[in-house]
């Protein structure tokens with residue numbers, strides 16, 4: 001018996017929601033990199049799923065599956081080969097206003113010559129938000145991530161975890177409807193990572209933002225997500241959209257020792273192993 005059997009009925013595709021509840025709609029998204037003078041790379045073959053308003057969805061998949069390609073496609077940073085990404089009913093054709101992205105490389109995404117406050121205010125400044133308003137928003141966002149005291153310091157004076165909190169504050173200050181996070185905690189130590197995970201859960205609940213969180217880490221995906229979207233090997237298709245039926249109130253100790261957490265973790269792990277071994281729902285069906 002596999003975990004798939006054990007969990008059948010509980011990890012099926014998420015039910016379709018009414019159109020008004022959909023924040024992000026991926027419709028038959030395909031992406032092939034076509035660089036002149038180099039062989040084509042088919043990264044995403046077909047992805048078709050929705051994320052409802054206010055959901056926190058994690059994406060996992062084997063290394064090189066196309067997770068970053070997916071996130072960049074959603075962020076409007078890549079031209080799709082086919083299909084479309086629709087944000088709040090509008091097709092994404094470039095970086096949309098209502099979206100913010102937090103990348104793994106906080107060191108490169110923060111400007112070292114600016115203070116923490118200036119870094120947080122920057123996207124608001126670019127958006128044309130008046131000075132007093134952007135100052136207030138930056139202060140609120142820094143308070144959300146418990147960095148009020150560090151506002152006048154420079155990023156290089158802070159630890160890695162604190163720098164990533166600045167990057168999160170910058171995204172939050174922008175008040176996005178959708179927050180995209182690309183392996184944001186891959187470069188910090190385990191204890192800081194756990195703290196940042198809890199910060200994401202609490203901000204998500206508190207702000208009601210829709211979050212798409214890409215990670216390598218299966219435990220992190222199950223701990224954070226309301227759903228875990230599991231990708232196949234490249235060229236990517238959906239392996240399974242797993243519903244995480246853990247209690248809404250989560251904490252590192254209780255949640256991770258919940259037997260249900262172990263079952264879900266095992267199930268996602270087995271899907272990744274299958275994906276790595278080359279199983280693909282598109283080909284399995286054809287066989």
Ligand SMILES: Nc1ncnc2c1ncn2[C@@H]1O[C@H](COP(=O)(O)OP(=O)(O)OP(=O)(O)O)[C@@H](O)[C@H]1O
Pocket residue numbers: 033034035041043061062063064065066067068069070216234
């Ligand atoms: N600009 C590019 N030009 C050509 N191929 C690319 C480009 N960017 C990514 N690829 C290829 O697309 C595939 C998917 O890459 P992507 O970075 O999206 O995967 P990933 O799942 O995020 O990887 P990882 O888990 O290692 O971070 C890989 O084969 C990669 O080499």
